[in-house]
Amino acid sequence: MLREVVSDIRRMKTVSELLDYIPHKALEKASYALLCVLCALPLFSILNCAIFGERTNGSDLVFATMTYQYDWACLVEIIGLLGIIAGIVALSKSVLENRRSGNNVQDFLRAHSVQLLLAALLLWSTISCALSDNMEKSILGDGYRQEGLMMYFSYYGIFSLSYLLGSEKYRKNIISLIPLLALPIAAGINFENEWLRTILNYQNAEYANPFMNINHAGYYLCVAIMCSAACFVMAQKKCKALLLWSTAFVFLSAALLINSSLGPYLAVIAGLVIMLIIGLLLRKNIWKRVVIIGILFAVVTGVYILSTNRLSKDTERLKGDITAIAENDEAKEVHAGSGRWPLWTAAVEFAREKPVFGFGPDNLREQYAARNLKMDRPHCVPLQIAASLGIPALIFYLLALTVYIVLLFKKGRRATVFDVMLFSIGSAYFVSSLVGNSMFYTTPYFCLIWGMALRLKSAEPVKT
Numbered sequence: 001m002l003r004e005v006v007s008d009i010r011r012m013k014t015v016s017e018l019l020d021y022i023p024h025k026a027l028e029k030a031s032y033a034l035l036c037v038l039c040a041l042p043l044f045s046i047l048n049c050a051i052f053g054e055r056t057n058g059s060d061l062v063f064a065t066m067t068y069q070y071d072w073a074c075l076v077e078i079i080g081l082l083g084i085i086a087g088i089v090a091l092s093k094s095v096l097e098n099r100r101s102g103n104n105v106q107d108f109l110r111a112h113s114v115q116l117l118l119a120a121l122l123l124w125s126t127i128s129c130a131l132s133d134n135m136e137k138s139i140l141g142d143g144y145r146q147e148g149l150m151m152y153f154s155y156y157g158i159f160s161l162s163y164l165l166g167s168e169k170y171r172k173n174i175i176s177l178i179p180l181l182a183l184p185i186a187a188g189i190n191f192e193n194e195w196l197r198t199i200l201n202y203q204n205a206e207y208a209n210p211f212m213n214i215n216h217a218g219y220y221l222c223v224a225i226m227c228s229a230a231c232f233v234m235a236q237k238k239c240k241a242l243l244l245w246s247t248a249f250v251f252l253s254a255a256l257l258i259n260s261s262l263g264p265y266l267a268v269i270a271g272l273v274i275m276l277i278i279g280l281l282l283r284k285n286i287w288k289r290v291v292i293i294g295i296l297f298a299v300v301t302g303v304y305i306l307s308t309n310r311l312s313k314d315t316e317r318l319k320g321d322i323t324a325i326a327e328n329d330e331a332k333e334v335h336a337g338s339g340r341w342p343l344w345t346a347a348v349e350f351a352r353e354k355p356v357f358g359f360g361p362d363n364l365r366e367q368y369a370a371r372n373l374k375m376d377r378p379h380c381v382p383l384q385i386a387a388s389l390g391i392p393a394l395i396f397y398l399l400a401l402t403v404y405i406v407l408l409f410k411k412g413r414r415a416t417v418f419d420v421m422l423f424s425i426g427s428a429y430f431v432s433s434l435v436g437n438s439m440f441y442t443t444p445y446f447c448l449i450w451g452m453a454l455r456l457k458s459a460e461p462v463k464t
Contacts, residue, residue: 080154087160132360162451186255218261230421271428
């Protein structure tokens, strides 16, 4: 088989012959396989944690970071690089087919407007990297974040892989895989069993492995919870499927509450509200299941509140922070949003200082240090883009999101239930990103959801 392929390629004389030789189905199957591997990376990380054992001191923490996190980042970059190659091949085939069919170039560009806007964002990031004070860090990211320009390219590659999934079966399988593989992580958070937490290398609630930070674990759980909600809404009227996804939803929601990350918790609420509103506007027949899943989330929240007052304290603190900001209370503003408010205001200043190309990817630590702030990120992705890459980069990012939203609403009643679910999942992550960081183990899921969501298909018979 391989010899025949090599022999066929050797006989080719033009690039177009090579492009014609590569079938779309092969690109789609390869993309699906790579995305399945991407979804399994958290589980891979947990297995690595189990092998290396429980962290006990600072040196062990560094060792763990240099092993499973470094491997994880490398695997994301490899998957993303393969995605860029697949995306270039697919785009080249589309250009060739468009030229042969004699279609309007403007129509072709309009159909790929989101990809072009994200490509412009990537190009702008490259220029920003070249102009930064620390180009090495801008390319590779620091030892903890590992999110420099190379990782940006990987995100674009993952987006391209998910966009190549024309099969709704493949896309639904991916959405199902994310929450199922998140269950072992949730088990380590939910249960205080010493043996289980040792095996999973969960030292304590402060380090929600494999993400090294409770907020990072929260971003991941936010996506996993919304995916489980989507699976429940889309499940056929079979008790086993409904029981499976409702149980997964409750279990993951409990993990998020125990994890004590308020931003992702509020993002899930926003995602469920958006799911209900968009569902009522575009697919009214799903509202009952959305209400059921919302009630389950409220019940889990109620049980958690009765068992601990942590959520109540966080909510009261949030109210106090908003009041302090509204009243311009400088003494309290410093601590507002768990210290996020001064990071946000400083990021706005950074964007004003270098509005065109910013300070470069992952190059804000020195700027924050100059303001006596011991952080390297604004903890708000739009502000991070503006301060690191420049305001034009933020415009490209927001325009790409806007184009997708317009496409969905232009589709109107022809939107499928799956379209609504993908929009809701992506919306929840975006809300979460307004108070959080992008990271190599959570941002790929947003790219994955966004790429699949753009494959808007004609409405299919609803099976609910």
